[in-house]
Amino acid sequence: xxxxxxxxxxxxxxxxxxxxxxxxxxxxxxxxxxxxxxxxxxxxxxxxxxxxxxxxxxxxxxxxxxxxxxxxxxxxxxxxxxxxxxxxxxxxxxxxxxxxxxxxxxxxxxxxxxxxxxxxxxxxxxxxxxxxxxxxxxxxxxxxxxxxxxxxxxxxxxxxxxxxxxxxxxxxxxxxxxxxxxxxxxxxxxxxxxxxxxxxxxxxxxxxxxxxxxxxxxxxxxxxxxxxxxxxxxxxxxxxxxxxxxxxxxxxxxxxxxxxxxxxxxxxxxxxxxxxxxxxxxxxxxxxxxxxxxxxxxxxxxxxxxxxxxxxxxxxxxxxxxxxxxxxxxxxxxxxxxxxxxxxxxxxxxxxxxxxxxxxxxxxxxxxxxxxxxxxxxxxxxxxxxxxxxxxxxxxxxxxxxxxxxxxxxxxxxxxxxxxxxxxxxxxxxxxxxxxxxxxxxxxxxxxxxxxxxxxxxxxxxxxxxxxxxxxxxxxxxxxxxxxxxxxxxxxxxxxxxxxxxxxxxxxxxxxxxxxxxxxxxxxxxxxxxxxxxxxxxxxxxxxxxxxxxxxxxxxxxxxxxxxxxxxxxxxxxxxxx
Numbered sequence: 001x002x003x004x005x006x007x008x009x010x011x012x013x014x015x016x017x018x019x020x021x022x023x024x025x026x027x028x029x030x031x032x033x034x035x036x037x038x039x040x041x042x043x044x045x046x047x048x049x050x051x052x053x054x055x056x057x058x059x060x061x062x063x064x065x066x067x068x069x070x071x072x073x074x075x076x077x078x079x080x081x082x083x084x085x086x087x088x089x090x091x092x093x094x095x096x097x098x099x100x101x102x103x104x105x106x107x108x109x110x111x112x113x114x115x116x117x118x119x120x121x122x123x124x125x126x127x128x129x130x131x132x133x134x135x136x137x138x139x140x141x142x143x144x145x146x147x148x149x150x151x152x153x154x155x156x157x158x159x160x161x162x163x164x165x166x167x168x169x170x171x172x173x174x175x176x177x178x179x180x181x182x183x184x185x186x187x188x189x190x191x192x193x194x195x196x197x198x199x200x201x202x203x204x205x206x207x208x209x210x211x212x213x214x215x216x217x218x219x220x221x222x223x224x225x226x227x228x229x230x231x232x233x234x235x236x237x238x239x240x241x242x243x244x245x246x247x248x249x250x251x252x253x254x255x256x257x258x259x260x261x262x263x264x265x266x267x268x269x270x271x272x273x274x275x276x277x278x279x280x281x282x283x284x285x286x287x288x289x290x291x292x293x294x295x296x297x298x299x300x301x302x303x304x305x306x307x308x309x310x311x312x313x314x315x316x317x318x319x320x321x322x323x324x325x326x327x328x329x330x331x332x333x334x335x336x337x338x339x340x341x342x343x344x345x346x347x348x349x350x351x352x353x354x355x356x357x358x359x360x361x362x363x364x365x366x367x368x369x370x371x372x373x374x375x376x377x378x379x380x381x382x383x384x385x386x387x388x389x390x391x392x393x394x395x396x397x398x399x400x401x402x403x404x405x406x407x408x409x410x411x412x413x414x415x416x417x418x419x420x421x422x423x424x425x426x427x428x429x430x431x432x433x434x435x436x437x438x439x440x441x442x443x444x445x446x447x448x449x450x451x452x453x454x455x456x457x458x459x460x461x462x463x464x465x466x467x468x469x470x471x472x473x474x475x476x477x478x479x480x481x482x483x484x485x486x487x488x489x490x491x492x493x494x495x496x497x498x499x500x501x502x503x504x505x506x507x508x509x510x511x512x513x514x515x516x517x518x519x520x521x522x523x524x525x526x527x528x529x530x531x532x533x534x535x536x537x538x539x540x541x542x543x544x545x546x547x548x549x550x551x552x553x554x555x556x557x558x559x560x561x562x563x564x565x566x567x568x569x570x571x572x573x574x575x576x577x578x
Contacts, residue, residue: 002019007505012200013296017060018061018062019062019064019067020062020063020064020065020066020067021062021063021066021067021072021415022058022059022060022061022062022192023049023058023061023188023189023192024050024055024059026066026072026075026076026079026188027045027049027050027079027185027188028050029076029517030048030076030079030080031045031050031079031083032044032045032046032082032568035059035082035085036080036083036084037085038083038084038181039183040177040178040179040181041079041082041083041181041185042083042181044178044181044185045185048182048185048186048189048417049185049186049189053574054156056191057196057198057201057202057531058192058196058198060196060198061192061193061195061198062507063100063191063192063195064153065100065103065286065397071161073146074096075097075100078093078094078096079093079098081093082180082181082184086179088173090172090401091168091171091172092518093171093184094167094171094172094184095168097164097167097184097187097188097191098164098165098167098168099164100161100188101162101164101167101187101189101190101191102163102164103191103195104163104191104194104195106157106158106159106160106193107160107192107395108160108435109206109208109209110209111207111209111492111493111494112492113491113492114490114491114492114493114494114518115493116441117518118517118518118521119515119517120517121516121517121520121521121569121573122520122521122524124570124573124574124577125319126316126478126524127520127524127566127569127570127573128242128570129527130523130524130527130562130566131240131242131563131566131567131570132225132242132243133527133535133559134237134535134536134559134560134562134563134566135234135237135240135242135243135247135251135563136247136558137535137555137556137559138230138233138234138237138245138254138556138559138560139234139250139251139254139373140255141534141556142249142250145253146257147222147257147261148226148227148230148258148556148560149220149221149222149226149260149554149556150220150221150222150223150226150231150541150552150554150556150557151213151218151219151220151221151553151554152218152219152221152550152551152552153213153218153550153551153552154548154550155202155203155211155548155549155550155551156186156189156190156193156202156412156548156549157193157199157202157203157549158186158187158190158194158545158548158549159543159545159548159549160435161358161359161435161436161545162187162358162545162546162549166358166545167183167187168354168356168546169356169357170183170358170440170546171184173355173357173382173383174244174355174356174380174381174382174546175355175378175379175380175381175382176378176380176381177335178380178555179380179381179546179547181558182403182547182548183546183547183548184263185547186547186548187547187548189548190548194286202488204336206495207493207494207495208493208494208495208497208498209442209444209489209494209495209498210444210495210497210498210539210540210541210553211539211540211551212495212537212538212539212540213537213538213539213540213551213553213554218538218554220472220554221284222261222289223266223283223284223285223314224261224262224266224281224282224283224285224286224317224318225283225314225318226315226545226557227258227259227261227262227311227316227318227320227321228258228262228314228317228318228322229321229557229560230254230258230316230556230560231255231258231259231262231321231322231325232320232321232324232564233256233322233559233560233561233563233564234251234255235251235255235324235325235412235528236563236564236567237251237563238251238252239567240570241565244314246369255325256261256325259321259322259325259327260284260322261289262281262318262322263281263318263322263327263329263331263332265281265285265289266281266285266289266314266318266330267279267280267281267413267432268280268281268282268310268374268375270372270374270375271311271373271377272339272342273337273341273342273373274342276335276338276339278333278334278339279331280310280315280339280372281310281314281315281318281319281501282308282309282310282311282314283308283309283310283311283314284308295478298335306342309371309372309373309374309378309379309380309381310371310372310374311370311371311372311389312340312343312368312369312370312371312372312389312393313370313386313388313389313392313393315336315372315438316336316392316393316395316396317392317396319331319332319336319396319400320395320396320399323396323399323400324399332400332403333403333456335398335404335405335406335412335414336393336396336400336404337397337404337406337410337411337412337415338411338412339408340368340393341411341415343368343369343372344366344367344368344415344418344419345364345365345366345367345368345369345385346365346366347365353369353383354369354383354384354385354386355382355383355384356381356382356383356384356546357384357385358384358436358439358545359384359385359436359437359438359439360433361431361437362387362425362429362431362437363422363424363425363426363429363437364385364422365418365421365422365425366417366418366419366420366421366422366425367385367387367390367419367421367422368385368389368390368393368419369384369385370383370384370385370386370389370439370440371383371384380479381546384439385439386438386439386440386441387422387423387426387432387437387438387446388438388440388441388442388445388446388449390419390422390423391423391446391449391450391452391453392449392453393419394416394419394420394423394453394456395452395453395456397412397416398453398456398457398460399456401464407464407467407468413467413468416468417468417469420468420469420473420474421473422466423450423473423477424471424473424477426478427476427477427480427481428476428480430480430485431478432446432447432481433484433488439545440542440543440544441499441542441543442501442540443484444489444498444501444502445501445541445542446451446487447481447484447485447501447502447505448491448500448501448502448504448505448508448561448565449507449550450481450505450509451481451504451505451506451507451508452504452508454477454508454509455508457469457474472520478509481505481509482505482509482511483503485502485506485509485511486506486511486515486517487495489501489502490502490515490518490519491518494518494519494522495522495526495539496522496523496526496529496536496537496539496562497536497539497540497541497553497558497561497562498516498519498522498556499520499522499523499562499565500519500523500558500561500562500564500565500566501561501565502518502565502567503516503519503520503523503564503565503566503569504561504564504565504568505567506519506568506569506572507565507567507568507572508568510572511572513572513573513576516573517573518568519565519569520566520569523562523565523566530555533555533560534555534556534558535555535558535559535562536555536558536559536562537555537556537558538553538554538555538558539553539557539558540552540553541553541554541557541561
């Protein structure tokens with residue numbers, strides 16, 4: 001958004017005509033002074049919503065429906081019950097908010113068709129120049145910080161898929177009261193934001209699919225999930241042959257340090273459903289490892305994000321990265337399929353495992369849920385099921401097929417076949433292209449990660465592939481993912497992150513090289529857009545839909561995806577030209 005556009009949007013928000021009670025008219029009498037049984041609700045309100053930055057933008061935004069005293073009274077009574085009841089009825093509390101939330105009109109990005117189609121790919125020298133720039137950026141960031149960071153940013157307008165029905169699912173399915181509090185108040189605030197001129201300032205339009213992370217308040221942090229992906233990116237930089245001798249040495253040191261972080265500082269012992277002890281990898285390691293600033297560490301606690309638990313995705317990605325890096329840590333000898341079996345959904349048994357089924361239009365049968373109970377049995381986020389996570393479970397299993405004796409162990413093989421069937425059903429229905437099907441990722445990232453999974457599958461011996469996938473599900477899914485990337489994603493306007501995802505999918509799925517042209521030009525054309533922060537801007541890598549839309553990414557993440565996508569495209573072009 002240009003400066004004059006930002007100024008205009010801010011002016012309209014500050015001078016809007018108020019036609020009903022505002023967020024602060026509703027909440028200040030109940031929450032501003034912190035009275036009541038659950039003090040966190042008031043603390044969250046003061047920190048997240050009643051702060052000096054947001055209050056001026058929303059103080060003149062009112063909802064005309066709340067001029068009806070019965071509706072205003074019902075909403076205030078719900079907030080009082082959330083504040084004071086020892087065991088709140090969250091479905092009843094959430095209903096007045098859900099009714100208002102259904103008046104909000106949001107939609108996912110709708111990129112325009114590409115205006116120009118390039119006839120030929122960029123020169124190989126230009127592609128290599130971008131790869132070197134991205135590799136140097138990652139190494140420079142590691143050298144400066146001692147790790148490669150990611151950034152989290154709140155988009156207070158929320159996610160288009162979170163309407164009243166999904167909000168109630170989340171409110172009743174989450175475990176931790178603090179997380180319920182934040183979900184309740186964030187979604188109440190979403191209504192006022194989306195129906196105010198402040199909407200233009202908080203959620204400006206953008207080009208492409210992945211959302212740019214332009215928000216001024218970004219929380220820098222470290223997680224084993226991000227370290228695992230950065231390991232893969234740096235391995236790709238080394239394998240490209242474009243890294244200098246010094247850069248190769250620096251990349252190897254960074255890979256070793258990040259692998260140690262994944263399997264050391266981020267390791268956590270839990271119990272499987274049968275009581276067996278397993279070491280898994282937690283999403284956010286204990287302090288000081290996540291490297292939050294003191295300011296954001298305090299904010300995080302006030303907002304109710306104090307407790308993190310391990311998850312199946314971070315565990316799978318960390319194990320995979322360590323395997324690719326050639327580590328021989330005893331942790332890797334644990335057969336993860338034995339543990340994941342306890343988190344696999346079986347037909348007719350969804351409810352006990354998936355407590356936040358906001359994508360319940362897809363068939364969960366065979367899929368693995370996200371969150372792992374910690375040693376104390378805590379599960380603050382309830383549980384959900386994400387298709388992309390399940391690709392990561394397959395990918396790490398393929399890389400460790402012999403080590404874990406998967407083909408020789410019927411239960412382990414059944415787990416993989418169940419996930420493959422889950423993915424085939426998703427592709428057959430076409431639901432993988434629907435953003436609502438995904439909890440933490442974009443459909444376009446699903447395509448890229450399917451490509452990554454497909455490459456690991458194709459690296460297996462033919463006999464092993466036939467045993468795991470006797471019905472040809474992988475080729476079935478490949479055709480549908482390729483069609484979506486080829487006929488939809490790359491034929492519309494893209495930003496560099498979209499283009500990188502397209503290249504990762506096209507490269508791993510062995511697409512015709514003619515399809516690389518549009519995303520290659522997009523990336524080469526945008527080189528330098530990141531200014532002093534890196535070769536490219538920060539874009540949405542993954543997200544949370546609850547308690548509101550929280551994006552995670554960063555300029556380093558964009559560089560990592562661009563590096564991987566361009567490396568695959570360069571290899572394909574070289575094969576054709578060679």
